[in-house]
Amino acid sequence: MVSDERLSSLHLGTKNLYMSTMVKEFNDYRTRMNEVILSKDNLVIKRLWNLDTNTYAEGALDVKTKELLGLVASMVLRCDDCIKYHLGKSHELGVSTEQMYEVFAVANIVGGTIVIPHTRRAAEYWEELVNDKN
Amino acid sequence: MVSDERLSSLHLGTKNLYMSTMVKEFNDYRTRMNEVILSKDNLVIKRLWNLDTNTYAEGALDVKTKELLGLVASMVLRCDDCIKYHLGKSHELGVSTEQMYEVFAVANIVGGTIVIPHTRRAAEYWEELVNDKN
Amino acid sequence: MVSDERLSSLHLGTKNLYMSTMVKEFNDYRTRMNEVILSKDNLVIKRLWNLDTNTYAEGALDVKTKELLGLVASMVLRCDDCIKYHLGKSHELGVSTEQMYEVFAVANIVGGTIVIPHTRRAAEYWEELVNDKN
């Protein structure tokens, strides 16, 4: 799961460079495959995806709370790509690292130690997002 | 799952009476069985349960947000009793019905239509909590 | 889960009467709680539920195949109420008992022996649907 290349970039202090690659790869693959899927014109899938966007819009609950709800749900269901997506959005919305780890804590307590490996990957991606910004 | 007795009490307009019974039954069973479990003095279980309480304490995120995180996690994992517990806490903390249904919406979108039956039971329990108060 | 009343009705050969009660209770509760939920006007939930109906409409795959897809998905996810719903629809569409048990077999093999208790409840409900018709 972690290539030699990735490991060595971490050890050589080229973390930011590597990190950007990680976020970029995730976003690129996501965009490319979404295009493939949407090109097939399945109405149910198209509408579900629109609805997905609406779900996290400002409402009686603010946008930040909703992203954290989506994140914790993704964590206990152990969906790494869903986690990455919500980590990205949460970072854009200004969630702090301390707040993020409280979300991680809820996910670990509710979902148990099987959530730990996903927490490791979430922590890795979060570091990248935070370090990218600086 | 719904006894004739329960159905008829609903139809006869004795809703509040029935509702209190539903919350009371849940809390009574929970308390009674927790006592049985804790009486066995298994250290790991005791500490996990203490930790569970700590998880939802005020921190970088406020108590209300944390309860909603616990709730949405319980909904996508489809744990009816966990849902009831967090509905009770959320109600005490003043979550509005509109906010609650936005949490339900996130759970239904992330977890899919298999969350619907749990949403029905959550909605039933929420009605009871809200009606009890009045 | 099985009340004394239910057991004795089975033993007294009043199976059909009891069975109708089982299907009726499921449908009544479902209808009543759906009304409660939809009355709150949460747009995401409303749209998701509409989409749910569209998903099973005739398309490149026929309606019967789609119901069986919904059923097997509900079985491996172990959602008893979702199973009951798709059993009802499948019965209306003329699925035979032999076909139904081949769906049960796929669910048991893919999902493992934890699907067995749900298969028992599915078999019980299916008997009721089949006996009701005669």
Added chain:
Amino acid sequence: MVSDERLSSLHLGTKNLYMSTMVKEFNDYRTRMNEVILSKDNLVIKRLWNLDTNTYAEGALDVKTKELLGLVASMVLRCDDCIKYHLGKSHELGVSTEQMYEVFAVANIVGGTIVIPHTRRAAEYWEELVNDKN
């Protein structure tokens, strides 16, 4: 899930009587529905069920260890009926209450607090099995 009748029997100190009913109801329903399912002669289901029995036979691991493996797997997958089945078998094989709670602890840590409601029901059923014997 807990009828008034059940609650009052507990309060009146008629616990043992009630307990036997709980185990008996579970076994009766299981037997009755297994007969319905096997009467349909689906070969895959029949063979899977045979295989299920073989899985827990004495081998490189002893029977008791295998039952506990089946139990902890059932707990983290949150299958109450599977849990009851393995609790019954484990009790027959002489597992002590202290050992049982160590299995519960593993299940709660690996699977998280969503396993707690299933632990409550497991603890209730275990009490019944233990009290029945005396």
Added chain:
Amino acid sequence: MVSDERLSSLHLGTKNLYMSTMVKEFNDYRTRMNEVILSKDNLVIKRLWNLDTNTYAEGALDVKTKELLGLVASMVLRCDDCIKYHLGKSHELGVSTEQMYEVFAVANIVGGTIVIPHTRRAAEYWEELVNDKN
């Protein structure tokens, strides 16, 4: 998950070449590890695997419907390798892209947006299978 090498092969229009690699790698790893596992002569595992093959044989339901049942079950349970296996079989049986996306739609609606990342990988693999043929 997507290496630079893979990305660049896609961008260079060497899609078919890459695609074959993806299917081939999956099948090779599967074959090699199955051999390792079966060489250990665990009877339960051997029989379960035989049974798995029987499950998808022609019966009261045709082979194509059964493959789609296996596929949708694998999608909602989010098992990427199981999905690939059933995609391969479905492709051999002549399932059309339009039909395939209706299966994807059922999986996404029943299982929720956590199924989307698995749908992306399924769509990628399906493209490869379809393009390989031409």
Added chain:
Amino acid sequence: MVSDERLSSLHLGTKNLYMSTMVKEFNDYRTRMNEVILSKDNLVIKRLWNLDTNTYAEGALDVKTKELLGLVASMVLRCDDCIKYHLGKSHELGVSTEQMYEVFAVANIVGGTIVIPHTRRAAEYWEELVNDKN
């Protein structure tokens, strides 16, 4: 998931070398990310991780049985990294290959054929552990 490099190392008979790399990579990534996570000083996560260690300590059940309980739970929940961790510990404790495959069998029967891909990866990692030792 399996890089060309990995495949060729297998084919060239450099299995032991590759195998060590696999275990080492897993342990290195795990250690590095645990450090990141623990450096954030989230009390709930820290305590949960301590508790996790306590869970597998000698008690009324011996350490080996407890590791196997953790392993089978990880297998049915399909957590590859959790599986690897418990495989490593089980190997240290002297679990034999025959015993290990009986645990795999329980996991496959309880959790169904969706556990098979995880069994393949478990078998691969187990081979590495066993071959490393010699």
